Amino acid sequence: MDEDGYSFRRIMGDAEFVRKTFIVMGLGLLALLLWKLADVLLLAFGAILVALILHTSADALVRYARVPERWGLWMASIIIFVIFLSLIALFGTQIRAQFSNVVERLPFVIDNFSKNLGFGAVSDDLNEIVNNMPSGGLATRIAGIGGAVLSGFTDFLLVVIAGIYIAASPNLYKKGFIKLFPKRHHERVESSLDASGQALRLWLMSQLIAMVCVGVLSTLAFWLIGLPSPYALGLIAGLADFIPFLGPILGAIPAILFAFSISGETALWTILAVLVIQQIEGNVIFPLVARSMVSIPPALALFAILVGSILFGTTGLVFGFPLAVVTYVLVKKLYVREALGEETPIPGEDVAEEKGSA
Known part of the structure; x- marks a missing residue:
């Protein structure tokens, strides 16, 4: 009987060890998955910030402008969008021209600053690097810059659209996240x-x-x-x-x-x-x-x-x-x-x- 009890305790101990091992392995895999998805999670965090901006604006409209609560979020989104388009219409062309001027003059500005510090022209070194670069490598770098700009714009649109969805139904996502934890918590x-x-x-x-x-x-x-x-x-x-x-x-x-x-x-x-x-x-x-x-x-x-x-x-x-x-x-x-x-x-x-x- 003692031997049977010992065997039972040993089996239960092994089962507990296996269970804890699987838990540790699962936590490790979860941590690895979160690390791999870090960029996506940061974009999701950005969407939450957009949702907070929209909700705060909607709350202000409901409280101070007496807008009906059910229309507050959409009116806030429309107002922000109209303000954004108005700024682009009023100053977009001028700011774009000024940004182009900044980009064009920046090498000269950096060279002048470098010479004032007693160094040579930095842009000459950059031109030499570019000229010595194989054409395929240069094309690859230019394509990479274009891809990065396109990717950044796509991420921005994704964050804004996801933020609008989150702001439209915040309790849906909030309750869904809470249900991932034990009920007592x-x-x-x-x-x-x-x-x-x-x-x-x-x-x-x-x-x-x-x-x-x-x-x-x-x-x-x-x-x-x-x-x-x-x-x-x-x-x-x-x-x-x-x-x-x-x-x-x-x-x-x-x-x-x-x-x-x-x-x-x-x-x-x-x-x-x-x-x-x-x-x-x-x-x-x-x-x-x-x-x-x-x-x-x-x-x-x-x-x-x-x-x-x-x-x-x-x-x-x-x-x-x-x-x-x-x-x-x-x-x-x-x-x-x-x-x-x-x-x-x-x-x-x-x-x-x-x-x-x-």
């Missing part, structure tokens, strides 16, 4: 999703306001200084401001290079203008939208952006900070508060609870 997962979504919405709205302000101020400053293509350079500065910390630096580089191609005095005024605009953004714009800011330790946010760019390239650089917002909320809520039992404020949680109880 549904409430916890739902509250975590609500807090993460609200934190993303708050950050996104504050960032969009800052982008518009920086773009307008930069365009005005570059026009007053006398830089060529001020609309294009201001647009670059405004769009780059979507990336915290690194974005303002990256967005200011083209304007500063163009300024050095004119004169040292122009470059000095441009650098001063960029610094003043960033001070206005940090000390005037952000305090006005302080309620919409998600407070993440600066060093943590900076490393999140760098890690995102290293792992996923340009897409990771763009989405590094919003991904850090979601991770920050989930870690504070699920680990610090629930696992460790520590009291800690969670960005977006109070607003999410107010909306849920309303």
Whole structure:
């Protein structure tokens, strides 16, 4: 009898070992699959950001313009689309011409800047590399650039269309995701999703306001200084401001290079203008939208952006900070508060609870 009991326990132990082995293997395969699909998942995250923008705009129309709730989302989508087309109609030709001017003059600007630093003409080295490149290799590179542009445009359309679908039926996707977890965890997962979504919405709205302000101020400053293509350079500065910390630096580089191609005095005024605009953004714009800011330790946010760019390239650089917002909320809520039992404020949680109880 003891021998039978020992054999039974041994069989059960082996079965438990096999079960745990399969679980570990399944988790490993899942991690590998997620890694392989990282680009697709980042695009899906971008679609969620688009859906948040549309829903926030719809909520504003319902609250302030008294638009019926069932029409809010579609009216918000139409208004944003009309504004986008109007901007293209009013400034599209001018901005396109200025962008062409930026692209044409950029080699000269880089050469002039390089010579001021005591180096030779960089474009000569680039021309030599291009001339020595086999024709097939050059054609392949040109085709690769064209393919990358087409792929980027396709990804943009995919993100926008998917964002509209998600915004049209957010509960469908939310409940579907929650059902992937055991039933006893549904409430916890739902509250975590609500807090993460609200934190993303708050950050996104504050960032969009800052982008518009920086773009307008930069365009005005570059026009007053006398830089060529001020609309294009201001647009670059405004769009780059979507990336915290690194974005303002990256967005200011083209304007500063163009300024050095004119004169040292122009470059000095441009650098001063960029610094003043960033001070206005940090000390005037952000305090006005302080309620919409998600407070993440600066060093943590900076490393999140760098890690995102290293792992996923340009897409990771763009989405590094919003991904850090979601991770920050989930870690504070699920680990610090629930696992460790520590009291800690969670960005977006109070607003999410107010909306849920309303």
